[in-house]
Amino acid sequence: MARQKEHINIVFIGHVDHGKSTTVGRLLFETGAIDQRIIEQYRRQAEEKGKATFEFAWVMDRLKEERERGLTIDVSHQKFETDKYYFTIIDAPGHRDFVKNMITGTSQADAAVLVVAAPEGVMAQTKEHVFLARTLGVPQLIVAINKMDATQPPYDEKRFNEVKEEVEKLLKMVGYKDVPFVPISAYKGDNVIKKSENTPWYKGPTLLEALNALKPPEKPVDKPLRIPVQDVYSIKGIGTVPVGRVETGVLKVGDRVIFMPANKVGEVKSIEMHHEPMKEAYPGDNIGFNVRGIGKDDIKRGDVAGHVNNPPTVVKNFTAQIVVLNHPNVIAPGYTPVFHAHTAQVACRFEQLLKKIDPRTGQVVEENPQFIKTGDIAVAKIVPTRLMVLEKVSEIPQLGRFAIRDMGITVAAGQCIDLEKKEL
Secondary structure: OOOOOEEEEEEEEOOOOOOHHHHHHHHHHHOOOOOHHHHHHHHHHHHHOOOOOOOHHHHHHHHHHHHHOOOOOOHHHHEEEOOOEEEEEEOOOOHHHHHHHHHOHHHOOOEEEEEEEOOOOOOHHHHHHHHHHHHOOOOEEEEEEEOHHHOOOOOOHHHHHHHHHHHHHHHHHHOOOOOOEEEOEOOOOEOOOEOOOOOOOOOOOOHHHHHHOOOOOOOOOOOOOEEEEEEEEEEOOOEEEEEEEOOEOOEEOOOEEEEEOOOEEEEEEEEEEOOEEEOEEOOOOEEEEEEEOOOOOOOOOOOEEEEOOOOOOEEEEEEEEEEEOOOOOOEOOOOOOEEEEOOEEEEEEEEEEEEEEOOOOOOEEEEOOOOEOOOOEEEEEEEEOOOOEOOOOOOOHHHOEEEEEEOOEEEEEEEEEEEEEOOO
16 A cells, blocks of 8 residues: 655635635646646636636636535545645635634644735735734745736846845744745746746746645644544443544553543543554544443533543633634623634633734734724633633644634634643
8 A cells, every 4th residue: 555645734825816826726737636627618618708818716716616506526626746745725715714714623734835926025915914824823834926927027036036035024023934935927837836947047946846845744642642522422332432533642542531621531442443443543533432431421522532641621711812803893801702622612701801913013012902803913811601621822732722703603713822720
């Protein structure tokens, strides 16, 4: 059996209209992730519509429409492979979707590609996206300076260097280092997969080579064991079987585990994944595990399993850094929406707003603000209305992020930067 390629989650960010969709479309097309026949069909449609120049962005939009209408196109257009890695694209058309997708657990991005259009250079959203990527803990970055075919003169080295310098200033401010800058035309295909003859002055990697030079995420096996419970089954002749994804650490048959905040202890009798028994489970594995000494009603979705010598942290209160994505009014102390952290959903109260931060610079702009609104980033003290497990994002990031929902929408998102433990 061929060894599976390492997997990397990647997000494309940058100002609206700087060519993110076209860049993604070009990559998917060139790496064979979109079927040639679909491309041909879209190309014909584009010509009939008088968009005779075949635009990848248009292809991407069509794919998105078909996906939303639930038609047959497989979401495979969100995955592509290089000879080295297997990539999943975390969709980031709008700023809000990006943040929401980034925060809701499983899709933590391992890297971001920042797309900046050469003619325009750094714009407001370029800054905001870079700061957000940093705030949300995206560790690696590649900068694609796009639309090189549209500079005056075309493929102008001087313009490339000006934009590069502008972006470097911004990256220095937030703390990204050793970032490759690639001059591309996603539209024409320059330096995306193949080196371009139009930029003889450029000696660095193509976008594909830069992607291949990324580091895959380390599996957090050396961190404490954490398995958020998704479901609990009671199986005749076997007993209680919690199901969940191992986020950190390693679970072995025979381990003594504790579920928090249920505060119940048991012994792992067996582990299985996709109906195959296994002796141990690692981060990323979706497993069912049979625990001796635990009844079906002892634990529930939202509880987290850990080893007895290092139990999951139950919080009395916590300090959170929050991005307000979309709130019709303002958020003030006393507000109690539902926090979605790992598999738990718990109503939590905003006890105190500690400070407001400028999304473009990361500087504190106001201490103890009265309220915060859409677009603001703030630090707040939060008190859960019932017991919940949460970890510091600096220690176990997988259990330190959350989305905040109210009125059927995601109003904000954030991460736990400090906490006060509750002893059970």
